[in-house]
Amino acid sequence: MLSSYFATGRYVVLDSGFCVLKALVELKKVGLFACAVIKKRRYWPAYVPGEVFNAQFTELGMRVGEWLAISGKLDGEDYFLWGLREPSYVMKMMATGGPLLPNATCAEQKRVWLEDGVQCVRRFQYPCPFDWHYKYCHAVDDHNNLRHAHPSIEHTITTTRWEIRVFSFIIAVSEVNAYLAYRFFCKPDPLPTLQQFRHKLAWQLIKNKWLAREHLDDEHVVSTVHQLMVAPHKAKKYKNGRWDCTAKCPYQNYPCTFKKCGEPPKRIKTYCSCTPGKWICKFCHAAHVVTELKPA
DSSP: OOGGGTTSOOEEEEOGGGOOHHHHHHHHHTTOEEEEEOOOSSSOOTTOOHHHHHHHHHHHTOOTTOEEEEEEEETTEEEEEEEEEOSSSEEEEEESSOOSSOOTTSOEEEEEEEETTEEEEEEEEOOHHHHHHHHHTHHHHHHHHHHTSSSOHHHHSOOOOHHHHHHHHHHHHHHHHHHHHIIIIIOOSSOOOHHHHHHHHHHHHHTOTTTOGGGOOTTSOOOSSOOEEEOOTTOOEEETTEEEOOOSSSSOOEEOOOTTSOSSOOEESEEETTSTTSBOOHHHHHHHHHHHHSOO
16 A cells, blocks of 8 residues: 555554554565554554553653653664553554654643542643644544445445445545545635535546547447347347347357358357347457447
């Protein structure tokens, strides 16, 4: 996913699902710095001494808003484990770069909590890595909210087939990506909703100029009307919009009905989607398509 950013020296904010220290080190090897929030599921992630980290904050008497760092090496690359004291827990991050200090751009925070029945208040600034995380971690959440907004493509296409579910996911992601890119780069006024954008996008796909007949020439014939199809097994003829599959032989062997096929005509089992039941071979089909698309 990040291959286009290799060797750029950028700093990437990852989701907690990517809190794998080995992965961050591999990104550093190809010129990318990264950070990810550390979350304990059943166990702490590999190379993360979570309980020791918590104990260190307690032993040193760290106050709310104060931070602590542990450094180490993995595969010859430096990495850092950072912790920030919150009223009821220690927020932890793994990273391969970045300053552990606040600057003028870091947001000021306020924490209010009860300690032995006494209300405590403390104000502090996030260090840069924590500030960057809260500024940019919402990008994935915002994308998912748009993708799942009703009526969503993935909920509309009801299927149990894995391939179709993946296809609908790719369509939905592409749609939201296009919407966010349009909103960011074009800055339309007024800003359309996703449904309004979807409506315009759908019409542009339907009226796609690359599929329009007037934009085609004989060298770039693209048509959804003329497709070479294979008849179903035991197909005898096409009648009243349905195939009559009562032939004795499961595989067809009918002569091509195109006038210029030759003598004797080729025997095949294919037809053009524009005229089911009219047998045509693959050699004659190309000429048939060009003939149909030429202006009268």
